[in-house]
Amino acid sequence: MKRLAAIFVKGLVAENPLLMLMIGLCSALAVTTSVENAIGMGLAMTFVIVFAELVISLFRNLIPNSVRIPTFIIVIAAFTTIIDLSMKAYFPELSKSLGVFIPLIVVNCIIMGRVEAFASKEKPLDAVADALGMGLGYTWVLMGIAAFRELLGNGTLLNAQIMPEAFQPILFFTLPPGGFLVFSLFISFNIWLKRVLARADRAPVKEAA
Amino acid sequence: MNLAKIFISAFLIDNIVLMRFIALCPFIGMSVDVPKSFGMGLAVTFVMVMATIVTWPLYHFVLIPLRIGFLQILVFILVIATLVQLVEFFLKKQVPSLYGSMGIYLPLITTNCAILAVTFDNITRGFNLVESVVYAVGVAAGFLLSMVLLAGIRERVRTSPIPEFLKGTPMLFAATSLLAVAFMGFAGLVK
Amino acid sequence: MKETLKLGIVLALFAAGACVALALVYTITGPTIEGHETKQLELSLKDLFPAADSFRGLDGDLKPKDTSVKFDQTYEVTRAGAPLGVAIKVRGSSYGGDTTLLVGVGTDRRITGVKVLDIKDTPGLGANAKSPTYFVDKSTKTTFPGQFAGKPLSDPFEVKKDVVAITASTITSKALTNMVKQAGAAALEYLERSAQGGK
Numbered sequence: 001m002k003r004l005a006a007i008f009v010k011g012l013v014a015e016n017p018l019l020m021l022m023i024g025l026c027s028a029l030a031v032t033t034s035v036e037n038a039i040g041m042g043l044a045m046t047f048v049i050v051f052a053e054l055v056i057s058l059f060r061n062l063i064p065n066s067v068r069i070p071t072f073i074i075v076i077a078a079f080t081t082i083i084d085l086s087m088k089a090y091f092p093e094l095s096k097s098l099g100v101f102i103p104l105i106v107v108n109c110i111i112m113g114r115v116e117a118f119a120s121k122e123k124p125l126d127a128v129a130d131a132l133g134m135g136l137g138y139t140w141v142l143m144g145i146a147a148f149r150e151l152l153g154n155g156t157l158l159n160a161q162i163m164p165e166a167f168q169p170i171l172f173f174t175l176p177p178g179g180f181l182v183f184s185l186f187i188s189f190n191i192w193l194k195r196v197l198a199r200a201d202r203a204p205v206k207e208a209a
Numbered sequence: 210m211n212l213a214k215i216f217i218s219a220f221l222i223d224n225i226v227l228m229r230f231i232a233l234c235p236f237i238g239m240s241v242d243v244p245k246s247f248g249m250g251l252a253v254t255f256v257m258v259m260a261t262i263v264t265w266p267l268y269h270f271v272l273i274p275l276r277i278g279f280l281q282i283l284v285f286i287l288v289i290a291t292l293v294q295l296v297e298f299f300l301k302k303q304v305p306s307l308y309g310s311m312g313i314y315l316p317l318i319t320t321n322c323a324i325l326a327v328t329f330d331n332i333t334r335g336f337n338l339v340e341s342v343v344y345a346v347g348v349a350a351g352f353l354l355s356m357v358l359l360a361g362i363r364e365r366v367r368t369s370p371i372p373e374f375l376k377g378t379p380m381l382f383a384a385t386s387l388l389a390v391a392f393m394g395f396a397g398l399v400k
Numbered sequence: 401m402k403e404t405l406k407l408g409i410v411l412a413l414f415a416a417g418a419c420v421a422l423a424l425v426y427t428i429t430g431p432t433i434e435g436h437e438t439k440q441l442e443l444s445l446k447d448l449f450p451a452a453d454s455f456r457g458l459d460g461d462l463k464p465k466d467t468s469v470k471f472d473q474t475y476e477v478t479r480a481g482a483p484l485g486v487a488i489k490v491r492g493s494s495y496g497g498d499t500t501l502l503v504g505v506g507t508d509r510r511i512t513g514v515k516v517l518d519i520k521d522t523p524g525l526g527a528n529a530k531s532p533t534y535f536v537d538k539s540t541k542t543t544f545p546g547q548f549a550g551k552p553l554s555d556p557f558e559v560k561k562d563v564v565a566i567t568a569s570t571i572t573s574k575a576l577t578n579m580v581k582q583a584g585a586a587a588l589e590y591l592e593r594s595a596q597g598g599k
Binding site for chain 3: 062063066077078081088089090096171174175
């Protein structure tokens with residue numbers, strides 16, 4: 001159980017796909033103009049990665065090595081389609097909002113990367129823990145960026161007016177340049193955080209020595 | 210829709226990287242220097258156009274008539290993956306030097322969000338085959354342009370003083386932010 | 401050769417499994433997905449003409465002067481047989497792709513209202529045309545399509561003149577305004593023709 005927890009937590013911070021591993025950026029900036037979109041996208045991606053890692057882990061001994069990439073693609077594409085159809089049916093507004101980015105989950109580097117590096121080699125339960133960690137790690141960063149952009153660019157969070165009426169929204173943040181800049185600052189913050197954590201990690205060891 | 214309008218929109222006004230945020234991974238990862246960016250851009254252009262030429266008829270003459278439109282994601286990505294494999298084989302045999310220098314980035318073209326996005330756009334925007342190809346060329350040109358621009362900036366910046374908190378990747382995104390501002394200026398270009 | 405065959409079979413099996421799973425999901429979700437569009441249209445028609453009791457489809461009777469705009473469906477709206485106006489489902493090209501509007505024109509030569517059925521423009525910008533919380537006039541809480549309600553067809557329908565644009569989305573605003581204008585003009589022509597009994 002503790003091992004599973006460790007695998008799960010990895011994806012949230014230490015090996016956060018967006019901020020640390022710097023993969024899966026494609027959809028990340030486009031959907032973060034509103035927190036609602038970010039949550040939708042994050043959860044959709046989590047659905048796909050969890051099931052993809054689960055299925056591929058279950059079949060990992062039956063997939064010949066030379067055709068593993070096409071097989072992975074088939075599995076990931078299948079689950080992407082399932083979430084796409086499901087969202088179109090049960091969350092039509094959100095689906096329209098996210099547009100082409102839901103189908104684009106199939107080429108999300110994070111999923112392909114984890115499936116190749118982890119799920120194809122580990123047991124199903126571990127694979128699911130890893131997928132949940134990565135998926136939720138992706139989701140929380142998306143929500144963070146979106147909260148920033150929506151609050152400053154629109155004065156709202158989840159469409160509820162947060163900023164006082166007098167606050168003039170800074171449109172810049174909802175526009176592409178704003179998105180890039182916010183992301184740049186998030187990465188910068190994360191690099192700093194990583195450094196601080198690394199120093200904190202090393203310090204006790206030094207004292208012991 | 211007028212072909213020139215489609216091209217200009219795809220190339221500049223609605224630039225796939227700077228305005229739509231698509232294909233950021235290769236954009237950041239490959240724009241290390243101008244020649245590499247150019248090579249990557251051309252490879253992507255080729256695959257994008259080929260993908261359009263294969264997926265468009267496949268969708269309109271096979272998927273729709275057979276009422277299996279829901280297999281679009283599966284079919285399109287498999288077509289793209291196959292095309293990239295073919296390109297790889299071709300380069301390996303005919304132009305091994307290029308194959309060597311492109312290395313691991315060649316198979317990564319499969320996961321290039323822009324290619325899949327374009328094949329989907331062709332359908333959602335109701336383009337006919339000619340319009341789709343023009344659109345694909347426009348998008349690819351826009352991708353190439355944005356990569357070359359960032360590569361140029363990166364080459365310059367290597368010898369410039371940068372504030373500590375922006376060193377590395379953050380600076381790249383900050384620079385991209387400025388590029389995006391510049392490209393927003395194209396907005397009124399086409400009526 | 402045997403090895404390649406085995407590989408091919410494995411792939412084919414996975415592909416087949418995927419297709420079966422997807423076909424299953426599609427049979428479950430398909431009807432729901434199609435239902436959304438019809439329901440949205442019905443609700444929108446009702447919204448534009450609350451007093452109406454009948455919407456009769458008119459095929460090909462109305463045509464836009466501007467060929468970049470298309471009329472997907474047109475309806476003659478009546479109550480107890482008396483004409484209330486015309487509703488046009490108009491489709492045109494906007495910033496991110498095709499946009500679909502439902503425009504209602506009353507027999508009083510005014511727009512009864514405009515509904516945005518489908519818009520693919522940038523969220524936070526052009527897509528605000530559809531947002532119920534984006535106002536072009538904050539004091540009266542008027543949305544972008546809302547400003548067309550009650551608008552006489554004799555108005556110029558020009559952004560920055562008599563139409564308020566969506567902030568930083570001039571292209572979207574102009575495209576949608578043009579679509580409303582085209583629908584209005586065609587509806588006017590139809591209403592005048594039928595008023596003269598020339599149908």
